[in-house]
Amino acid sequence: xxxxxxxxxxxxxxxxMFKSEAASWFRIYEMFQFGSFHMYGIIGSALALGVxxxxxxxxxxxxxxxxxxxxxxxxxxxxxRYLIGGIIFGLGWALAGACPGxxxxxxxxxxxxxxxxxxxxxxGTFLYGILRKHLPH
Amino acid sequence: MNWIYDPWxxxxxxxxxxxxxxxxxxxxxxxxxxxxxxxxxxxxxAGKAADFFKFDWKAERWNLxxxxxxxxxxxxxxxxxxxxxxxxxxxxxxxxxxxYQIESAGESYLPTELFSTAALSxxxxxxxxxxGGLMVGFGAxxxxxxxxxxxxxxxxxxxxxxxxxxxxxxxxxxxxxHLIFPLIF
Numbered sequence: 001x002x003x004x005x006x007x008x009x010x011x012x013x014x015x016x017m018f019k020s021e022a023a024s025w026f027r028i029y030e031m032f033q034f035g036s037f038h039m040y041g042i043i044g045s046a047l048a049l050g051v052x053x054x055x056x057x058x059x060x061x062x063x064x065x066x067x068x069x070x071x072x073x074x075x076x077x078x079x080x081r082y083l084i085g086g087i088i089f090g091l092g093w094a095l096a097g098a099c100p101g102x103x104x105x106x107x108x109x110x111x112x113x114x115x116x117x118x119x120x121x122x123x124g125t126f127l128y129g130i131l132r133k134h135l136p137h
Numbered sequence: 138m139n140w141i142y143d144p145w146x147x148x149x150x151x152x153x154x155x156x157x158x159x160x161x162x163x164x165x166x167x168x169x170x171x172x173x174x175x176x177x178x179x180x181x182x183a184g185k186a187a188d189f190f191k192f193d194w195k196a197e198r199w200n201l202x203x204x205x206x207x208x209x210x211x212x213x214x215x216x217x218x219x220x221x222x223x224x225x226x227x228x229x230x231x232x233x234x235x236x237y238q239i240e241s242a243g244e245s246y247l248p249t250e251l252f253s254t255a256a257l258s259x260x261x262x263x264x265x266x267x268x269g270g271l272m273v274g275f276g277a278x279x280x281x282x283x284x285x286x287x288x289x290x291x292x293x294x295x296x297x298x299x300x301x302x303x304x305x306x307x308x309x310x311x312x313x314x315h316l317i318f319p320l321i322f
Contacts, residue, residue, distance in 0.1 A: 005164060006199045010206015011213065013157045018214035020150030024223045025247050029233065032307075032314040035226035038147050043288055045151025046158075050293030053159055064165035071167035075281065075291055075298035082280050082287075082298045086305015089276025089283060093306060094313035096269025097247070099284045100277060101170035103270075104204050106247070108211030109221075113252045113266060120270020125174040127271070128278040129189035135279065 014105045023105045025097025032094055080136040096120075141218050158289060166199060169286030170207075171277035173200040221246045237322040265321075280305065 017023045020042055031039035056062070057070060064070060093099050096117045098106060103121065106114040128135075145153075158168040175190065176197040183190035215221055223246050230242035241249045249256065256262045277283040280302045282291060288306065291299025 002164075003199065003202045006166075006202035007206040007209075009157060009160055009164070010203040010208075011210040012206070013154075013203070014207035014210015015214045015218065016145070016150055016153045016157065016210075017207070018211050019145040019218060020147070020153075021144050021223050021246075022150065023211070023246075025251065026223045026225045026230075026233075026242050028310075029314060030225045030229045032310045033226075033229050033232070035229035041147025042151045042154065043284075045148055046154040046289050047151075047292055049152055049155035050158055050289055051295065053155065054293045054295075057162065064163050066165055068165050070162060071165060072162070072294050073167075074294070075296045078298060079301055082301040083305045085276050085278070085280025086287075086302040087276070087309040087312075088272050089280055089302075090306040090309020090311075091313045091317075092269045092272025092274075092276055092309075093284070094310040095317075096266060096273060097251075098269075099170070099273060100174065101207060101283075101285055103273075104207040105211035105214075108208035108213075109215035109246070110212070111247055111252050112254060113257060113262075116257075116263060116266040117270035117273070120267040120272075121171075121174055121274030121277075122177060122270075123267075124271040124274025124276070125171075125278050126178050126183055126186070126190075126274075128275045129175070129178065129183060129187040132187070132189050 013101065014108060017102050017105045018109060023098065023102030023109075028094060028097045078137055084136070092124075142220065144219075144223070154289060155293075158285075158293065167286070168290045169200075169282050170203070171274075171283040171286060172197070173204045174274055175278060176200055215246070219246075237318065239322075276309070 021027045022042055027039055030036050098117055100121065103114055103118050107118065161168045176194050179190040179192060179194035222244060224243050233239040233242055239248045239250045251262055251265065282302065287299040287302040292303065
């Protein structure tokens with residue numbers, strides 16, 4: 001039953017990604033060309049509501065429905081991993097025009113070529129796992 | 138406006154993404170779409186190769202369900218809720234056509250020059266897609282999150298590391314589009 005909930009959340013998220021065109025290569029390209037407010041509006045409005053909501057959760061000490069602790073752990077401190085990792089991610093995001101959520105949405109939408117991107121992402125994750133000890137964090 | 142069929146504007150999509158994050162928080166989980174890649178690697182036995190993948194991936198099965206849902210959502214949206222055409226800024230579309238011979242803006246959801254089955258006959262296309270995916274996967278794990286985990290989830294929680302990561306995302310994206318695209322396309 002619990003897994004069914006995540007499936008439904010995923011379906012909802014997938015529809016939002018596709019319908020907002022955040023899953024479109026063109027929209028990502030346009031964003032990095034500063035050609036439209038669209039993507040900035042999506043991220044900005046999600047973020048504005050997100051900040052308010054997370055503050056509310058913290059101040060009112062709202063718990064998840066099962067009474068456990070909220071998954072709002074602070075991220076580990078550091079600069080190198082976030083900056084270097086972020087830049088590598090950004091390079092790939094702009095090239096493939098898809099980030100990890102939209103990849104799957106596009107697979108469902110029937111774009112067979114996206115499986116090459118997904119395969120690449122899995123390989124990249126695996127590569128990181130192998131090289132992790134040798135990278136600055 | 139036909140709200141089912143027309144593209145959703147940013148002020149609809151953004152709040153719905155925030156809503157997704159809050160529903161997940163109420164379910165006890167943190168919104169982040171790239172961690173499923175690690176879970177998938179681990180499920181496929183990558184723990185034999187690196188300790189990074191030695192963890193109880195079965196406890197993370199929920200994010201694989203999220204992925205399955207996203208696939209179904211993409212299927213529903215593209216087949217029943219969309220004409221699969223993305224209209225972007227005409228100047229950007231024109232620039233894509235003039236500079237890179239990518240002329241499918243305003244005609245398709247993804248550029249057919251890169252994503253159509255026919256385009257795969259060109260090894261260059263395969264390398265682009267593979268390399269793009271590789272950097273997304275590697276970078277997301279190195280940075281500990283992607284657009285959802287850092288730009289939405291982390292920044293909502295006012296995390297400085299997430300801000301650094303998001304600045305990195307944009308440096309990378311801008312370098313790719315403005316410096317590398319002119320060299321490779």
